Amino acid sequence: MNKFLFFFVIFVTNTSFAYNFIAEYKISTTGLKIGHFSWSLNVNDNVYQTEINLKNSGIFSLLYKFEGSYLSSGIVENNIFKTKNYEQFWKTNKKTKIVKMLFDDYLIELKQEPIEKGVARVNLEGLYLYFDPITSFINILNGENEAKTIDGRRIYRLKKKEDEDGNIILEIEDYVNIWADHKRNDLKKIEFFIEDDLLPYEILIHFKERVFRLERI
Numbered sequence: 001m002n003k004f005l006f007f008f009v010i011f012v013t014n015t016s017f018a019y020n021f022i023a024e025y026k027i028s029t030t031g032l033k034i035g036h037f038s039w040s041l042n043v044n045d046n047v048y049q050t051e052i053n054l055k056n057s058g059i060f061s062l063l064y065k066f067e068g069s070y071l072s073s074g075i076v077e078n079n080i081f082k083t084k085n086y087e088q089f090w091k092t093n094k095k096t097k098i099v100k101m102l103f104d105d106y107l108i109e110l111k112q113e114p115i116e117k118g119v120a121r122v123n124l125e126g127l128y129l130y131f132d133p134i135t136s137f138i139n140i141l142n143g144e145n146e147a148k149t150i151d152g153r154r155i156y157r158l159k160k161k162e163d164e165d166g167n168i169i170l171e172i173e174d175y176v177n178i179w180a181d182h183k184r185n186d187l188k189k190i191e192f193f194i195e196d197d198l199l200p201y202e203i204l205i206h207f208k209e210r211v212f213r214l215e216r217i
Helices: 003-014 133-141
Strands: 016-030 032-044 047-056 067-078 080-092 097-104 106-112 148-149 156-163 168-177 186-194 202-207 211-216
Touching: 047 133, 067 133, 067 202, 080 133, 133 148, 133 168, 133 186
Parallel strands: none
Antiparallel strands: 016 032, 016 211, 032 047, 047 067, 067 080, 080 097, 097 106, 148 156, 156 168, 168 186, 186 202, 202 211
16 A cells, blocks of 8 residues: 555544545547546545546547446445445447446445346345445555445456556456346456555556556646
């Protein structure tokens, strides 16, 4: 854990606190800029809200037309960020997807538009201490070694490894598709490159056939 994160953990453990983190990134793949990505985190005492927004941009963005927003809020308890409410909006030329989830220590509600027609292959009511994807990222950036995650379509475990420079590699383990009888997962790993800030200065998202690079601006 770098010095900033150590300070952050001690700070939130022993005092009343308020802190804001904001980062803006450009998104590129195969060297071409395709979009803009923003990530914010507001922490006030034991309550947090985090939001990610992304949208296509640049002269090549018509090849990758997309728009998304992800909003999570919850509490900080024993240095763990715990989701209470999560909302996700994702739109491309072909589809629009909305996901809403409510949590206590268990997942207590999952709603999606369009409504899933299949039967869940996972006992959703039995998912204990699972987090939405953004909260899982924050917990790992804040020092956790793994995070059980649900994004509305899949459940999986993000497992942290660190390279010799202290950068974080997230591997996807225990992957299960909630609504389909297959284990196909095109997402291979995520890399966070960090300095003296909670939010990374660069993110690499490795899919099966392509790598997306998010560079802080």
